[in-house]
Amino acid sequence: MHSVRKKRLLVITAIVLILSVAVGLVMYALQQNINLFFSPSQIAMGEAPRNANIRAGGMVVKGSVKRNSDTLAVAFDVTDFQHKVTIEYRGILPDLFREGQGIVAQGKLNNDGVFEATEVLAKHDEKYMPPEITEALKNAQSSTGESAESAQSTY
């Protein structure tokens, strides 16, 4: 074969090889590590898978935060003003975690319908609202406008 062509072939083979390995890796990793977000309403309607890594979030319901007196375990409810879901977590909550604040949790929904969080995220600016929650609230609001409005006023 002509040497220039041979070179080109070599280069192209190298690129294709590396790219295919990378694509394989990406596909595999994406399959493992995508976390879908579910709103409390979606969870209540049974749309969320059990025992799979997902995200859930909403506004923390006032007066729902319960702490264990000996350990760092804590449980609280989040709501989109339609439905509630209980989140259990063991660890230190972020600074901006507050009742009435929007949060997102990462973890698994167990068979009792309780969300066991491995991570709780609240954003670093009190004006900032995670987009998932904004949308979940909007969706919940549009399904029954009135009740959501009244719920919001209590917040």
Add this chain to the structure above:
Amino acid sequence: MFPEIGQFSLILSLFFALSLASVPLIGYWKGNRLLFETARPLTFIMSALVLVSFVTLSLSFLTDDFSVLYVSQNSNSQLPVWYKFSALWGGHEGSLLLWVLILSGWCSAVALKIRTFPEDIGPVVLSVLGMVCVGFLSFLLFTSSPFARLLPDVPADGGDLNPLLQDFGLIVHPPVLYMGYVGFSVAFAFAVAALITGNLNSSWARWARPWTAASWAFLTLGITLGSWWAYYELGWGGWWFWDPVENASFMPWLAGTALLHSLAVTEKRGVFKSWTVLLAIFTFSLSLLGAFLVRSGVLTSVHSFAADPTRGIFILALLLVLVGGSLLLYAIRAAEVRSTVSFGVTGREAWLLLNNILLTVLTLTVLLGTLYPLIFDALGLGKISVGAPYFNSVFTPIALLLMVFMAIGPLSKWHHTKFRVFFKVCSISAFIATFSAGLVVYCYGFGFIAWLSLAVAFWVVFLSFSDWFGKVSAGTKGIIPRARQLPRNYYGMLLAHLGMVVTLVGIVLVSVNSHESMLRLSPGDRATIAGYEFQFDQMEQVKGPNYVASKGQFTVYKAGNAVAVLHPEKRFFSTRQQVMTEAALDAGFTRDLYVSLGERLDDSAWSVRIYVKSFVRWIWLGGLMMMTGGLLAALDKRYRKRAGV
């Protein structure tokens, strides 16, 4: 009065930017020298006007002029004076002004050095930079002016700077990061100017190289500072989160690294010419994409500014115009570019090509992971997030592979290298590296990935030193004179590569050898972590300039001796009604002790995070080494010569 001056000079600077973007180019096409040479004075006037505007906004901040909306949102009369100044870039509008200031600063630097390029290209470069300035200045003026007034209802006091930003990190991280981000627009301008003038021989690579190296060095430092800041400020001791905005700064870094290497090949060998041009365009596009991701609020991130869709659309349009335009130009001109020199598949070109392929693949995997939630949402498949495990599992193997080759490249010669030349040194190094890494892993009981990474680290260190030693020991002059003769460029490379290794070692050890625990502690309690005894001595209330804090005291003992006293704080900022964690840490070369307070649980007990982080400083030490390497390369003597000499 000041805000109006600022606004006015910003508008004027837009006019000068418009002239800069057009007049020299008209001069170029018409062959009119006079018009062509206006580029330099226009650049200086534009930059001076932006500077005036920046100074007026700083004055508004320093004098607590809360009639300015932006000041009232981001500052407060109680704020310490240095934070008042840095609060200028604590929000979207001001940080964009900082961005524009730095952009015009780079323009002026190019204008100052214009005599080092051939006469016919310098003004074209400035003109292209002028177009970029037009884009950002109009973005600033039309969507996000920081000079808007709150009249006649002037608030008595400001809404305060986000407490998280009231830190030394805010003073240094954004300016340095922007220096890097924006600096790539110079490389972009060179590439586009080369396309416009058709002057695509390898010389443009030579002029673009020091500028690219300098911006790369700044970006490296900016990312390093950001990582260090996040580590001590956010209070959970992480140093990298694969957060979309971190990725936004990391992608131009990866592409810029590829660009740095491919520029070297283009300059020295005259090959990969069109690829290098394309890479320069892409690196800058990724900087713009970063700006889009941060400022449009399309992605969930810790860095998000309060979202405003019109801004997102504006940057997207800017991105399309600048990138689309340059790609179009590229499509028209690229056919004319043919590498006349062939390259050897066994020479250094081939290794650098491999470097470029791997870095591009890395950039694409990060890009995909970052944008995947957007794509997923746009297709109506639901809201997702792509977690750190994705990035870790994809990034690690490719990056390790890259580092394996990173050591071989410098050993090889241009065009053709005989296999046996480096077979011996490579096999010896591979043997020593696997063995010594195995020994470390065996002694400390680490896993496979740690072994692999450490082996790669040792491999790079051995090969780099044997390369250096080979270069200085050949010949008769003696080691020291020869070592001093090697170009700065070479030492820059060596330092950057070793910096990469230092960072790798830090990353590996901090992830396999750290001890973390979250505990419930009351004053008087003790906890033992990794051989260190943490005693919770007491808790007291203290008052800061604009906050009140609960301040804890922890004494750390090792083998009965006190080694450190740590004071973690929980601060309450009354203006914003916001709580902030101030972690306390005892930094060390091989370990950090890290204590941060969670929350008060009952009368006396607190939730407390205690970490013993192994070798975490090495991550940033490596970053500093890489930055120094980049600066050494930028300051190489070869680039100081005037054109044509």
